[in-house]
Amino acid sequence: MKLPEAAQENLAFLLAELDGQMSNLLAYFKEPSADGAQKVVLRAGYAHNLWSRVQAACRSATTRGKTSQSRRLLLQNVDTIARNLDQLSRLSRMALLHAEDVQRVKLLRPEAYRKVLRQVACALHEVLPALEATDGKSAIAIGQNKAEVDDFYDRMFRTYTRDMRDTRHTEDLANALLVLNEVRRMGESLQGISEALLSISIGQNVQFERYFTLRSVLSGSKVADDDLTLKPLAETRSGSAISSVSTRDKAGDLIDAVFKDGEKSKVKEERAGVKSWHAIYPGLAPRILSYEKRGQSAALLIEHLSGYTFEHALLNEGDATLAAAQSALHKTLTDIWTRTQSDDPAEMQAMKQLSARMKDVYRVHPEFDTGAARIQGVKQPAFAELLKAAEKRETQVAAPFSVYIHGDFNLDNVIYDPAERKIRFIDLHRSRYMDYVQDVSVFMVSNYRLQVQDGPVRARIGDTALGLHRMAARFARARKDTTFEYRLALGLARSFASSTRFVFDKEHARRMFLRARYLLDLALAVPDGREARLKLPIKELFGD
Known part of the structure; x- marks a missing residue:
């Protein structure tokens, strides 16, 4: 050129x-x-x-x-x-x-x-x-x-x-x-x-050390490293970079893979997460082709998965394709939760997670950091006060059982293959046995936080979140999980508030933060021991 x-x-x-x-x-x-x-x-x-x-x-x-x-x-x-x-x-x-x-x-x-x-x-x-x-x-x-x-x-x-x-x-x-x-x-x-x-x-665009890491990973796999094509896919908030790699194996056949590198501890967690899914639920996670460590960094070469992210299906595909993707997702989650259910109780600790992230939220949106106020003579406590009270209440409503969860269940970490009508998971470094409400709340809010303001698309986004809620609520009723809705209120509050640190649009971030505050108020208004009676206005929460 x-x-x-x-x-x-x-x-x-x-x-x-x-x-x-x-x-x-x-x-x-x-x-x-x-x-x-x-x-x-x-x-x-x-x-x-x-x-x-x-x-x-x-x-x-x-x-x-x-x-x-x-x-x-x-x-x-x-x-x-x-x-x-x-x-x-x-x-x-x-x-x-x-x-x-x-x-x-x-x-x-x-x-x-x-x-x-x-x-x-x-x-x-x-x-x-x-x-x-x-x-x-x-x-x-x-x-x-x-x-x-x-x-x-x-x-x-x-x-x-x-x-x-x-x-x-x-x-x-x-x-x-x-x-x-x-x-x-x-x-x-x-x-x-x-x-x-x-x-x-x-x-x-590639960094010098990253190039050598890629070569090292390729040399440890069954692929050649000549005629290499590298394209950016994403950069995670933890600092890892993700690229697609096109090359040929030693027989000359074309191979597509995903190259991920970053801080060694994060990449090791990803590798462990992928391995655990292969043992617990085979076929859901991609195969690891190669793994290499270099000082304080590490890299993975992972099988490229056919299909596209759930976010792409939601925003770009037709109604029939989205419905098929939702059906596959709901079926897959129900099967995972059923097959991995353990009798060990699980504490989500959503409020503790949120407390740890509030400094980052206030750095992006300092206007949220307000003290107590009075409206028409009624005291409105500071958000920090609500958090402290909700954290205490949360210790009383542990999930009655554990399941194996994704751990970072955002729309772009779910892959849908329309040819096989199959769901696959990526970015698995936080996978563990936990309260399934953790994944439910993260997925629902990852829908809402999409910064698309077109009316019909916003309605589609809301319907997708509501669909997952209906499926999870059915699972909860079948398992006699009576505090599902209460824990979901806290999980959604955590995800609405903490996600604002990734949303620069002030109006959209404000809508999310107000929903978090409303959910905390709602949960704290429930008398002790009556948590099972809470019913969330899901349709109103996810409508605009």
Whole structure:
């Protein structure tokens, strides 16, 4: 894919400018002099002007007519490459300015810098060829220089700090440390260039470490890692990233999978959750193709599931398809709850969960954080007071049995396959034995919080939530679970209030928060021991 001529020209000029600056930088560290430093410092604006021209050319090309996703990716990452080249120019100048402040040049140890600076200069020579050839291997080689720069930084940092203990010239050594830090940041800029080149090669924005994690996961599976296609699917609120991976197995057959990586503890929980579902209810969770750990992060390669999310079915498919998806979901849940039912009582602790999340709610919606008030002389307690009282009441109404639940039962964690009329689950890191009301309340509110204001669609959303309530209520009656409705009031209050931290629309968030408060008021108004008599106005709660 061809770059705009202005972007290509100015990027080439920028690389040539950097080559000259790196040559002058190397010359300075071979023979430090004020004249040598000025050769770099006086060219402060030229690299920045060249980056500005590359950026302008890329932005102009993006706004002209229809631009494909792959072309937008190319233009965005070429701009990123140019920005990192400009940053390298700034770091070179700053390193020399700090070096000039070192009065005793021997304390700087300039000869030690030449090897690492030559590596940086050589890496820059590979940028244009790697871009023109969309060569992933050359891109990786550029990024790997960061590890060498980091090793150099660690060695020199120990040297300078040791020298500080043995000399009075701490000011010179402090300036030497500033020089060292600018050189260390050159490694970060090279990695930024590498990530941009890799992103162009793969067809999706990717981080350097994430790319290696993906390769590592692929090598541990029965798939090849050539001709790799990576597309973003989602980013979770816990920081994990999820992508679809298309590649071929060693027999040459096409394989679609899902790549998920993130904090090791979260990914380990996901793996454990998937394994537990395979043991408890086979066929519901996707297969794990490979798992790898790297330091504090980990990654999974998971079977790609046919179909689409329940949210997609709700918002985009016809009535017949949605009805079929609902029927499959209700049947699957009833079967899971029946087959996994345990006589152990379960405490949902919805109010404790909500208390822990209220700080995050108030950060997004500080207007909800109000104290007690009086309306027509009637005291309205603060929300925190309601929470405290409801938490005490909740301890008296544990579920009479446990079932195995999803644990994060949002619309987009349920997959419906219309060809087989089958439900599958994803994102299973919170699965455990628990009160089934946990999943019921989360699913119902994940419907309501959809920020779609079209009247007929809102009615459809409400009907979907009501449908799950009817199914769960039937299950509760069959199991003589008399406090189902009371626990649901608390679960819905928890989900309505806590979900507002993901809703920026002030009016929609306010409607949700008021529903949470209403439910708490309603539950607390029930006399002790009469919890089984509560009946929720579900239709009104989920209508607008």
